[in-house]
Amino acid sequence: MDRRGIFLNYRQNRYASPERDDLEKVPHAQLVEAIADRLRRHFGAHVVFLDTELRTGAHYPSELRRKLRESEVLVAVLHPGWTDDLTDRRMRLRPDEYDWVHQEIGIALREGIHVFPLLIGEAELPPRNRLPEDIRDMSFAQARWIRFGSWEQDLRLLIQALEHHVRAAAVPEMKVPAEPALRPRWEFAAAFLLGVLLPVGMTWLLQDDPWERAVFLTALTIVVLLMMVLWAGGLFLLYRIRRWLDTVDEAAAKIAHDQKSAVIIGSTVAGFAVAFLFTDNTFDSQTRILLLAAIVAIAITSGAKWILRFRTPQDWPKSELPASTTNVRAELDLVAKHISGHEPLLTRLQRDQAMFSLRQIEETTAVLERLAARGRWEWLRSAVPWGWANALLIGAVWGAAVGSVVNYLVGGGTAWWAPPLGLLACVTAAASLWGCTEFAFLRQRWQRSVVVRAVPARLAELTERLATSSIAPSGERQSDVRTAADGGVRHGDGHLDGAQALGFSDEDADHHGPAHGRSGGARPGRDATGTGGGALGGHGSPGRS
Known part of the structure; x- marks a missing residue:
């Protein structure tokens, strides 16, 4: 029985x-x-x-x-x-x-x-x-x-x-988040090769004249190279302002999930509305209003399930806490609010939920610590689709640059500066790729290290609060x-x-x-x-x- x-x-x-x-x-x-x-x-x-x-x-x-x-x-x-x-x-x-x-x-x-x-x-x-x-x-x-x-x-x-002797109410079975697996090297080689072949193949299919191919590939080289340079510059800027971004991340973690959902959904709907009403003159006003109403209805319908999922009490704590700094900080804040909301004395279930969440935070923080200790190549191999995107882009630049030089020479071009210019494009792409990888790697490692160092003190504080606000399940003295x-x-x-x-x-x-x-x-x-x-x-x- x-x-x-x-x-x-x-x-x-x-x-x-x-x-x-x-x-x-x-x-x-x-x-x-x-x-x-x-x-x-x-x-x-x-x-x-x-x-x-x-x-x-x-x-x-x-x-x-x-x-x-x-x-x-x-x-x-x-x-x-x-x-x-x-x-x-x-x-x-x-x-x-x-x-x-x-x-x-x-x-x-x-x-x-x-x-x-x-x-x-x-x-x-x-x-x-x-x-x-x-x-x-x-x-x-x-x-x-x-x-x-x-x-x-x-x-x-x-x-x-x-x-x-009294069985406790069920809490979720804890699942330790899995560390991202290292992708095989051949996948990055395949992405690079695809990036090389894609622009060359497209020009051969679309253009018959070597000179036109050279112009097209040169323009493509400039566009993709500019993207990589801007990407590297943006990541450098994010790395320089990492402390301010970390403060923002910490503040965002304290916002309730349903409030975050409301902000995201509201911003999405407002963006669609502004873009649709002020930039599209294809349809008449009545048609635009009907389409806008449809967009709002879809956003609200899909967003309501999201909000309700976070508002449902039995959904907390969840069985798995994904290994990210924002999730760890948000979970710490949830535990603090949980204890404050039920003081001066938590019930057994409320205490067990808080204890489960604290253990979960500890396990996830250990995963973050191991991820922060990974080297650059290990991080890049596990940062899917980040690694694939880098390999694809540099392959596209190199393929377009080399293809443009070859087609320029085949089309009768005699300028001596064409090959060095193509080589410069390849070197600039490689430098941009290094910058993207380096600044992204340094920023994620720094942010993870900050959270890993801060969590033990916060866990000790919350554990002490929990001990004073509940009856501990300790043995007999x-x-x-x-x-x-x-x-x-x-x-x-x-x-x-x-x-x-x-x-x-x-x-x-x-x-x-x-x-x-x-x-x-x-x-x-x-x-x-x-x-x-x-x-x-x-x-x-x-x-x-």
């Missing part, structure tokens, strides 16, 4: 006196509701069950049985005098009555559900010889305390202990502070090690006294006497007193 949840077992009423049969409310009953409320806030309302949640008209035994068997943990809340109340209830039960507290614990032990005693105040875990035979194993269970003056600390320890009277050891977190926890027999356990476990869960339950059946399987309606 797929179990998930916490079932609270507690005694709600007890007999007022040995001589009277009327019941009185146990003082700790309202405390159980406070514990349940705190557990719901951490684990989720649907995870914690208290009998007060039963629907009106529901069949009490059937609902309790179903809820109990769907649970992973039963937290038995034991108040001072719990053992005496249990004995007193058993002695007064009529043949057609049963004790819910007793029955629920018995079913949990038989079904293999973890039983977690929670001791209130000065309550003690009862010894085996004072428990009914079907629930004697509860004396071996690990226990926790809720004590006067340490409510917050004890509840945090209780929640930490319960997390070992082992600092011994005092010895219990029954021979067990009480630790700093309020748990006891007792004789039965070491596996003694019943006789040994009875001799050594009450058994105390080390850690436990807290789950309040109910106490009611019902008629018509037993062990949650009865068909009569239980009485609530």
Whole structure:
């Protein structure tokens, strides 16, 4: 059976006196509701069950049985005098009555559900010889305390202990972003060869006269060479202003995804509108308005899905964080906003989401660090389609330059400066290619290095904030502070090690006294006497007193 949840077992009423049969409310009953409320806030309302949640008209035994068997943990809340109340209830039960507290614990032990005693105040875990035979194993269970003056600390320890037994809500399976693979060298050689053959082949197909071919190839050489020079100059400028661009990138990472989407879509639509309305005189105004409306409708329709994808809460965190500086910075900002938005205390799911995202950032930053350590040739081989574009362009310049010189000479040209001019074009193209590669490489390596150096401090800051704003899923502390009277050891977190926890027999356990476990869960339950059946399987309606 797929179990998930916490079932609270507690005694709600007890007999007022040995001589009277009327019941009185146990003082700790309202405390159980406070514990349940705190557990719901951490684990989720649907995870914690208290009998007060039963629907009106529901069949009490059937609902309790179903809820109990769907649970992973039963937290038995034991108040001072719990053992005496249990004995007193058993002695007064009529043949057609049963004790819910007793029955629920018995079913949990038989079904293999973890039983977690929670001791209130000065309550003690009862010894085996004072428990009914079907629930004697509860004396071996690990226990926790809720004590006067340490409510917050004890509840945090209780929640930490319960997390070992209560299944967490699912978070995505983390996928570490793959590093770009190195492309084979032959692909770049093929791109260069294609660049050489493309202009030469086009001129041979389109022009018959060598002189016209030379003019066409010369013009093509000038155009492509100018593109490469401008490209190299632009990359040099970007490298020089890299610090300012990095500041812009950092600021852009803090903008919400839906706002980015709105800006991009709005700018696209506005650009189309301006270009269409003021530069195109082919159509009349009515036709242009209709086309503009179609463009806007397409942009909004396609953009709405994009915006909604980022606005959907369950989409965060995503299973994979792409290895880019902007993504890492944006994710850091998302975690900071996530923590701030749910302070002062995050739930378990909110904490797990933040922890998942922080681990994801750490893994992606490690990938960025390895990418930043790559050399120029490794980077160029992995920067697809950057490498292909460079190889194609320089091939086009060289092919056009050499082809223009050859066709010039074949067409009867005799100027001595034609071959050196073609050689100069080839050298300029090579220098431009080097500049494009160098400045792009230096800029990406610098930007990645900046982010890689900044991330550890930011991760430490967010981890500290998360630790102070949530209950950490840490293990139990082992600092011994005092010895219990029954021979067990009480630790700093309020748990006891007792004789039965070491596996003694019943006789040994009875001799050594009450058994105390080390850690436990807290789950309040109910106490009611019902008629018509037993062990949650009865068909009569239980009485609530």
